Amino acid sequence: MKLDSKIPAGPLSEKWSNHKFKMKLVNPSNRRKYHVIVVGSGLAGGAAAASLGEMGYKVSCFCYQDSPRRAHSIAAQGGINAAKNYQNDGDSVHRLFYDTVKGGDYRAREANVYRLAEVSSAIIDQCVAQGVPFAREYGGLLANRSFGGAQVARTFYARGQTGQQLLLGAYSALSRQIGLGQVKMYNRHEMLDVVKVDGHAKGIIARNLVTGQIERHAGDCVVIATGGYGNVFFLSTNAQGCNVTAAYRSYKRGAAFANPCFTQIHPTCIPVHGDQQSKLTLMSESLRNDGRIWVPNDTETAKKLRTGSMNPNDVPEDARDYFLERKYPSFGNLAPRDISSRAAKEACDAGLGVASTGLGVYLDFRDAIKRDGEQTIKERYGNLFDMYQCITGDNPYQVPMMIYPAVHYTMGGVWVDYNLETTIPGLFAAGEANFSDHGANRLGASALMQGLADGYFVLPYTIGNYLGEQGIAAAGKVTTDAPEFDAVEKDVRDRTERLLAIKGKTSARTFHKRLGDLIWEYCGMARSKEGLEKAIAEIQALREEFWRDVRVPGEADELNPELERAGRVADFLEFGELMCRDALMRDESCGGHFRVEHQTEDGEAKRDDINFSFVGVWEFKGENVEPALHREALDFEVAKPSVRSYK
Amino acid sequence: MSALSAIFTTTIGRKVIMALTGIVLVLFVLGHMAGNLLIFVGPDAINAYAYQLHSMPAALLWAIRLFLLVCAGLHIWMAVLLTIASRRARPQSYQQEATVQASYASRTMRMSGIILLAFIVFHIAHYTARIVPGMEYDQSLVEVPLVQGGEVVLKSSGVPVMTFDVHTMMVQGFQVWWVSLFYLIAVGLLCMHLSHGFSSMFQTLGLRNRIWEVRLNRAGLAYGWLIFLGFASIPLAVMAGMIQADPSSSIALVELLK
Amino acid sequence: MKLTLKVWRQKNNQTLGRLETYVLEEVSEDSSFLEMLDILNEQLIADGQTPVAFDHDCREGICGMCSLTINGIPHGPDGGTTVCQLHMRRFNDGDTITIEPWRARPFPIIKDLVTDRSSFDHIMQAGGFISVRTGSAIDANEIPVPKPVADYAMDAAACIGCGACVAACKNASAMLFTSAKVAQLNSLPQGKPEKDRRVLAMVNAMDEAGFGSCTNYGECSAVCPKEIPLDMIAKLNRDYIVAQTKSIFTKVG
Known part of the structure; x- marks a missing residue:
């Protein structure tokens, strides 16, 4: 496998413009002859x-939900970044680019990130024109x-x-x-495989989740935005x-997978x-503006707090450890996500955790309420406090909140070149499904920006380029009668039957x-060689047990959520191993990837730019065969790597 | 779809017809009540009022009657169509029903409407057409001299102008206990129907927002009560003997009110 | 806590359904309502029975997928929340809970508690958009939008399209859903050019789908997880009347 990132030549700021000019175009009257399959809404x-x-x-769009409006992008709370500099506080495309590369701990591709920053403004224009009710001034x-x-205010938000x-x-x-009939929507459909014809992605096999029917869909190219x-x-x-x-089935058909171990723990x-x-x-992260994070100093107090025999408000000031303020005096409770998460884990590992499970730290608003009054705090965070009380039954105005890190976003994904095309020609990956823009850690309010940049402003050009290169003669050539569809459909059917037959x-x-x-445990906030090796062995055993002992009730030809789940879990069971392999290979700490072997004296992540300034790209080599690693070297011409310090 | 057909076929169009006819009916009810309350002023006043209504040109009188009838008819017809559509929209009902906040009045609009319709038919038959079987209509009561400003109005020939004796007719009617009871129940339902219908009208016509929602709901309730008390006071007064067929008693009442 | 569940079971749209009774012995009061159903399903799978199909996805109250009527109330007894935000501590040990799907002709049952809500998508496809091509937008600050207007639009836009309004309405009316989108787009300056066309098209689509009419019960707003107020419906009515009146004199769409 040869990795060609197709990064255009020329200065960083002109790459995208030059590339747009050089790309092939498709004549408007010819466009209707092409059929694009988009998976994910x-x-x-x-x-x-x-x-x-x-x-x-002509577009066909697929989603597993009952409506395209329910895709999980919907759950993002905070906002979307754009280099508009409406605040006159020194923001620029270059600054957004720089912050994103640095935030990603220098493991992202400069050219992609620059383009992201470049189109960010157009995204806001587009969304406002569509009627998105962003917050406004009087x-x-x-x-x-x-x-x-970031040190500028560039985040646009809608509550x-x-x-x-x-x-x-x-x-x-x-x-x-x-x-208008331009897009045909397939709700409650799940893509189960990609079909290649002459090496190019020309269709998918999808399951109609309502009827259970396995369907073939042919197109001139395929986008996965899953x-x-x-x-x-x-x-x-x-x-x-x-x-x-x-993403994983595409990987098994030849799309390389990049940096699977880069996950963000919020x-x-x-x-x-x-x-x-x-x-x-x-x-919301915003709570850390006023809340103070702490655990007790000693394990005895922690034990009492866990069992409820002591009220956290009764813990005296000198028995509390405000560990973020202690370790990172200049950023305090607002230290970046990866760093704050790790600090909380360390405290809990030392037996100082609270919550009945021992996995929790306090986020205390006592001092803020004393300082600003309950009313002010209510105005700032009222709905969050209500949500917390609704879920936990505790009143955060009276007892401190308890928080703990959780998996939130995955920076890794299907490897794509500058055109967002995977190593399967004609197969594109966009949004969180690809790996391209966030490196080893994503900054807040950047996920929405990337998803929309890919969808509105990158793919419409690069797909045209691909189709243009294929030529009009190729348009609509491949139909679902192609023998390649037979083979892939059979694989999908066999797999479904196998799952149901295990009983x-x-x-x-x-x-x-x-x-x-x-x-x-092994590939979460702290990873080690021994742990990862153990995890790989245990995942393999678990996978074997799964294929022997899973019970999938119901039939293939009906709405069967358990069958859907089993198929997804089967893929996770393979993918989890790939993730651990990647984490094992990446013998350094960077961003969200923390290898305990690589830390500074005071426990901070220690990057190894000499040996690991590359994208780890994995190629599928067969069932139960070790995948092959390829390295896409990362060159930093503009944003020179430096140590991320938040002390 | 043309605007005219849209108003009769779309859900919102039909609701608009209901709201517009509702306004007419709401105002009619108010006027009707004001007229009826003249009974407290005395037999001469209410009889004079009746005279004025009847002395309108027949064409105008019938035009008004027809207009009211068309409004009521449209109101009912649209309600029937909408109800059928709504029933069809939920072919299978919940095994366990619950209501979170809908008022009793709003949930019983259809039932209160149907009972009101029955009452209106009876009411017209009773007092306007005077054809209710079993009721005794004393024909001698029909005509009394018209009195205005305390003086009998005379034609140029010197003969007194005669008019319907509405006063006695009402009193006699309400002295029948079941008539009064039915009447009270009907105006009670009318109150409920109005209390929801009033603010609903504004909602359907789009003349309501968050601030006015509360105000209009209250106004609807107040309006319903006003209509209820206004109408109910008459049979109650009759039953209590405060209004009697004897004109002298009503004059006495007028004196009393002064 | 111990619970008795009466759950609507229906194999598919062609068969009749009925309530089945299940008993759950140990449910943590910290569980969410949907986690309680997960427990039921695990129990059913272990017993060799078919688990209950129900729609759910984000489990944080924003995707609008979950759609259960609990003891007759869509999304359950708490106001302003979805079922996935409902927690078992809201119930008592020994309670009997009836769980039914959304019931409306435009939401046919697919299986058990799962319904097909694509009629909502059809309403949106008729006019729930501002026609703007990708890349053709003017600068975002070119058109100022007064804060109260932006806030009002946001109140309307908060709708998650779950369909609880239809499920709760005694007429199975979709007015609150339709009005929320119309109110959002029609109130913003960007949405004004196709204001009349939008409202006419969306109301037609709503009627064609077979939803009932609005009789101002207010149940929709009372169960709405995003508490969309009834004045959105007044706004829809107003815009509809204006558009229809205009259409007598001129072409609107």
């Missing part, structure tokens, strides 16, 4: 499907707030529902194209249905309450949970 997929439909291409102009990892509003904007554009794989951890802030299947989530939990809920004793959910426990 979130910010990236929805925006791409709508934009391509608008341009005149003068009628757009409001901004600041977010982690705490920015992701929802942006998604509904893309959904409305998509709906318009569906109404989100991240955070659910490999079982418990995450992702939606229940989020899965790695589309520090402020509500702690796990017990065995019956299915989902972790994020509390074992254990539910797919149980396997998923066990896998999640393993990944969280």
Whole structure:
């Protein structure tokens, strides 16, 4: 496998403009002859499907939910970054680019990140024109707030529902194209495989989740915008249905997978309450502006707090350890996500954790309430406090909140070149599903920006380029009658039948949970060589047990959520191993990837730029065969790597 | 779809017809009540009022009657169509029903409407057409001299102008206990129907927002009560003997009120 | 805590359904309502029975996928929340809970508690958008939007399209859903050019789908997880009347 990132020549700031000029175009009257398949209807997929439909291409769009409006982009709270510099505080495309590369701990591709920063302004224009109700000042102009990892206020927001509003904007554009007949929407469909004809992606096999029918869909190219794989951890802030299947099956058909071990753990989530939990809920990072994070000094007090025999408010000041303020005096409670998460884990590992499980730290508003009054705090965080009380039953105005880190986002993904094309020609990956822009750690409010950049402003050009290169003669050539479809459809059917035929004793959910426990333990916030090796062996054993003992009730030809789950868990069971392999290979610490072997004296991540300044790209080599590693070297011409310090 | 057909076929169009006809009916009810309350002023006043209504040109009188009838008819017809559509929209009902906040009045609009319709038919038959079987209509009561400003109005020929003796007719009617009871129940339902219908009208016509929602709900309730008390006071007064067929008693009452 | 569940079971749209009774012995009061159903399903799978199909996804109250009527109330007894945000501590040990799907003709049942809500998508496809091509937008600050207007639009835009309004309405009306989108887009300056066309098209699509009419019960708003107020419906009515009146004199869409 040869990796060609196709980064255009020339100065960073001119690469995209030059590239746009050099790319092939498709004549408007010819566009209707091409059929583009878009899998996923979130910010990236929805925006791409709508934009391509608008341009005149025939588009089919697929989502597993009952409506494209429900894609998990909807859950993003905080906001979206853009280098508008409306605040006159020194923001620029270059600064946004620089912050993003630095925030990603110098493991992202400069050219892609620069393009992201470059199109960020157009995204805001587009969304406002669509009717996205961003927050505004009394003068009628757009409001901004600041977010982690930046010293300028460049984040646009719509209350705490920015992701929802942006998604509904893309959904409305998509709906318009569906109404016009340009886009055909397939709700409740799950892509189960990609079909290659002459080496190019020319279609997918999808399961109609309502009827259970296995369907063939042929097209001139395929886009997967199927989100991240955070659910490999079982418990995450992702939606229940989020899965790695589309990306992983593409990987098995030849699309290389990049940096799978780069996952983001968000520090402020509500702690796990017990065995019956299915989902972790994020509390906005903004709480750390006023809340103070602490654990008790000694394990005895911690034990009393865990069992409830002591009230946290009774812990005297000198028995409290405000560990973020102690370790990172200049950033304090606002230290970046990866660093704050690790510090909380360390405290809990030392037996100082609170919450009944011992996995929790306090986020205390006592001092803020004393300083500013309860009313002010209510105005700032009222809805978050209510949400917390609704979930935990505790009143955060009276007792400190408890928080614990949780998996939130995955920076790794399908490897793509500058055109967002994977190593399978004609197969594109966009949004969280690809790996390209966030390196080893994503900054807040950048995920929405990337999804929409890919969907609105990158794919419409690069897909045209691909189709133009193929030539009009190739348009619509491949139909579902091609023998390649027979073979892939058979694989999909066999797999489904196999799952149903096992009739074992254990539910797919149980396997998923066990896998999640393993990944969280060994490939979570702190990773080690021994742990990862152990995890790989245990995942293999678990996988073997799964294929022997899973119980999938029901039939293939009906709505069968357990069958859907089993298929997804089966892929996670393979993918989890790939993730651990990547973490094992990456013998350095960077961003969200923390190898305990590589830390500074005071426990900070220690990057190894000499040996690991590359993208780890994995090529599938066969079932139960070790994948092959390829390295895409990262060159930093403009943003020179430096040590990230938040002391 | 043309605007005209849209108003009769779309859900919102039909609701608009209900709201517009509702306004007419709401105002009619108010006027009707004001007229009826003249009974407290005395037999001459209410009889004079009746005279004025009847002395309108027949064409105008019938035009008004027809207009009211069309409004009531449209109101009912649209309600029937909308109800059928709404029933069809939920072919299978919940095994366990619950209501979170809908008022009793709003949930019983259809039932209160149907009972009101029955009452209106009876009411017209009773007092306007005077054809209710079993009721005794004393024909001698029909005509009394018209009195205005305390003086009998005379034609140029010197003969007194005669008019319907509405006063006695009402009193006699309400002295029948079941008539009064039915009347009270009907105006009670009317109050409920109005208390929801009043603010609903504004909602349907789009003339309501968050601030006015509360105000209009209150106004609707107040309006319903006003209509109820106004109408109910008459049979109650009759039953209590405060208004009697004997004109002298009503004059006495007028004196009393002064 | 111990619970008795009466759950609507229906194999598919062609068969009749009925309530089945299940008993759950140990449910943590910290569990969410959907986690309680997960427990039920694990129990059913272990017993060799078919688990209950129900829609759910984000489990944080924003995707709008979850759609259960609990003891007759869509999304359950708490106001302003979705089922996934409902926690078992809201119930008592020994309670009997009836769980039914959304019931409306435009939301046919697919299986058990899962319904097909694509009629909502059809309403959106008719006019729930501002026609703007990708890349053709003017600068975002070119058109100032007064803060109260932006806030009002955001109140309307908060709708998650779950369909609880239809499920709760005694007429199975979709007015609150439709009005929320119309109110959002029609109130913003960007949405004004196709204001009349939008409202006419969306109301037609709503009627064609077979939803009932609005009789101002207010149940929709009372169960709405995002507490969309009833004045959105007044706004829809107003815009509809204006558009229809205009259409008598001129072409609107």
